[in-house]
Amino acid sequence: MNMSAVTIGQYFPGDSLLHRLDPRTKILGVIFMSVVIFLPKAWPGYLIVVLFSLMAVLLSQVPIKFILRGLRPILIFLAITVVFNAFLTPGEALWHIGRFTITREGIVLSAIAAIRLVLLVVTASLLTLTTSPIHLTDGMERLLRPLSPLGVPAHELALMMTIALRFIPTLAEEADRIMRAQAARGADFQSGNLMNRARGLIPVMVPLFVAAFRRADELATAMEARGYRGGQGRTKMKQLVFTARDFAALTVLVALTATVTYLRVRHLG
Amino acid sequence: MPITLEHVSYTYQPGTPFQWQALDDITLTIPDGEFWGIIGPTGSGKSTLIQHMNGLLKPTQGQVQVDGVDLAVRGVDLKAVRQKVGLVFQYPEHQLFGETVYEDIAFGPRNMKLLTDEVERRVARAMQRVGLDESFRSRSPFSLSGGQARRVALAGVLAMEPRVLILDEPTAGLDPRGREEILSLVRTFPSLGMTVCLVSHSMDDVAEMADKVLVMHRGRVHLVGSPSELFSRRADLESIGLGVPAAVVLLDQLRDQGWNLPAGAVTLEQTTAAILAALGKGGKRR
Numbered sequence: 255m256n257m258s259a260v261t262i263g264q265y266f267p268g269d270s271l272l273h274r275l276d277p278r279t280k281i282l283g284v285i286f287m288s289v290v291i292f293l294p295k296a297w298p299g300y301l302i303v304v305l306f307s308l309m310a311v312l313l314s315q316v317p318i319k320f321i322l323r324g325l326r327p328i329l330i331f332l333a334i335t336v337v338f339n340a341f342l343t344p345g346e347a348l349w350h351i352g353r354f355t356i357t358r359e360g361i362v363l364s365a366i367a368a369i370r371l372v373l374l375v376v377t378a379s380l381l382t383l384t385t386s387p388i389h390l391t392d393g394m395e396r397l398l399r400p401l402s403p404l405g406v407p408a409h410e411l412a413l414m415m416t417i418a419l420r421f422i423p424t425l426a427e428e429a430d431r432i433m434r435a436q437a438a439r440g441a442d443f444q445s446g447n448l449m450n451r452a453r454g455l456i457p458v459m460v461p462l463f464v465a466a467f468r469r470a471d472e473l474a475t476a477m478e479a480r481g482y483r484g485g486q487g488r489t490k491m492k493q494l495v496f497t498a499r500d501f502a503a504l505t506v507l508v509a510l511t512a513t514v515t516y517l518r519v520r521h522l523g
Numbered sequence: 524m525p526i527t528l529e530h531v532s533y534t535y536q537p538g539t540p541f542q543w544q545a546l547d548d549i550t551l552t553i554p555d556g557e558f559w560g561i562i563g564p565t566g567s568g569k570s571t572l573i574q575h576m577n578g579l580l581k582p583t584q585g586q587v588q589v590d591g592v593d594l595a596v597r598g599v600d601l602k603a604v605r606q607k608v609g610l611v612f613q614y615p616e617h618q619l620f621g622e623t624v625y626e627d628i629a630f631g632p633r634n635m636k637l638l639t640d641e642v643e644r645r646v647a648r649a650m651q652r653v654g655l656d657e658s659f660r661s662r663s664p665f666s667l668s669g670g671q672a673r674r675v676a677l678a679g680v681l682a683m684e685p686r687v688l689i690l691d692e693p694t695a696g697l698d699p700r701g702r703e704e705i706l707s708l709v710r711t712f713p714s715l716g717m718t719v720c721l722v723s724h725s726m727d728d729v730a731e732m733a734d735k736v737l738v739m740h741r742g743r744v745h746l747v748g749s750p751s752e753l754f755s756r757r758a759d760l761e762s763i764g765l766g767v768p769a770a771v772v773l774l775d776q777l778r779d780q781g782w783n784l785p786a787g788a789v790t791l792e793q794t795t796a797a798i799l800a801a802l803g804k805g806g807k808r809r
Binding site: 435442 | 540574630665
């Protein structure tokens with residue numbers, strides 16, 4: 255039972271170009287990419303998007319292993335999407351398996367769906383792998399700030415996110431410890447049917463919730479003790495500053511979006 | 524039921540930037556019926572070590588044998604091993620989950636697939652052993668005081684009637700009274716025929732109760748010996764951030780003052796006896 259298998263929200267320390275970019279640039283980058291990934295209509299467009307993502311992965315200097323680990327949770331979803339697309343798309347039949355038929359169109363759709371899903375997860379993972387949670391929420395707070403006159407509680411949202419992210423590893427560790435303590439009393443989390451396994455989690459969930467509430471309580475007290483009273487008038491120790499690097503990165507992103515859009519409009523890619 | 528570790532090494536998260544070698548080539552044997560104290564600075568590998576003794580962790584290298592059975596062999600009944608080698612984690616009351624004290628203590632025996640009568644009998648015996656009377660049976664474990672909750676957690680492990688009991692700092696965070704309650708309970712375990720491993724930061728407790736003391740430092744066995752052998756090496760222990768029992772410090776200071784005191788006293792009683800003897804000999808008694 256190892257909870258550290260969850261890559262999302264796990265920062266991979268480093269000093270690559272991607273690590274040094276301003277978190278706002280990277281957040282905007284992920285937003286750009288999640289649009290760009292869905293733009294291409296034919297292979298030249300996809301080739302560009304895939305190559306660009308590959309370049310980003312290489313620039314991040316994060317071992318491929320860690321990036322692939324982030325794909326593990328969506329593997330089943332990915333498999334279902336691929337299989338359904340391959341079998342259920344009408345068109346030119348290639349193979350027959352029993353009553354089912356795989357079509358050429360189905361394979362193309364499967365490939366497109368797979369590429370889109372994988373790229374989405376990879377770009378999102380790249381953001382969290384190269385940006386420490388503190389920087390990430392800092393960036394989000396700054397990006398949301400223009401919306402605060404509209405009643406968007408930018409600071410509070412950022413704070414909640416920081417705390418949530420901060421406590422993911424803590425709670426994972428706690429869960430791990432509780433599971434081991436119950437295993438020492440003969441608990442079994444691996445065998446039995448689904449119902450039994452779900453019931454087997456009660457001895458883990460109850461103490462975990464109790465611990466989470468206790469931590470929340472202690473954290474609130476500690477924050478009050480240090481005079482925390484929300485975002486008003488609060489200054490930053492580290493100011494976020496856009497550098498030439500960030501402008502360059504954003505320019506590249508805009509260029510990429512423009513190219514892919516152009517290809518799509520011209521029915522080239 | 525001796526526990527044997529041979530060249531055991533353990534690395535957390537190998538192959539990542541967070542890689543951390545917690546144990547480095549540990550070889551030791553804990554014979555039947557002995558009371559071992561395990562001491563060492565924070566991060567020295569004590570907690571990792573004890574989790575190898577009931578198969579919760581598998582060594583990255585090396586071998587762990589309980590009662591002659593290699594725990595890494597496929598098909599070994601780890602549940603049975605964990606029943607025989609009881610492990611009480613730090614702050615065990617944080618793992619309570621039952622609706623009632625009874626339900627919580629019965630968790631272990633029920634996992635052993637014992638009959639209802641036997642579960643009932645064991646829970647009753649465990650509660651009696653830790654000094655919880657019948658009135659606690661139907662109470663919620665979340666309504667108890669710190670010391671009471673910890674005794675419930677201990678009872679949960681004792682109810683499995685293990686032959687070896689490993690305790691990770693069982694008195695951490697308790698008030699003096701709660702501490703004394705737990706310690707007097709721990710003192711009874713050897714007479715019940717149990718092998719005991721007590722992980723502790725309290726040199727006084729270890730000196731008083733342990734037959735053998737294991738000192739861990741940076742994932743390695745730093746020293747193993749009887750309390751009197753060990754605590755005579757004060758400078759060595761202090762160099763790795765540990766201390767010696769207050770009684771040993773007192774005797775050292777008296778020696779510096781020119782008192783002629785024998786070596787080897789580590790507990791309060793031994794120290795008192797040594798000082799009284801010295802007073803008698805020196806004719807300083809009024």
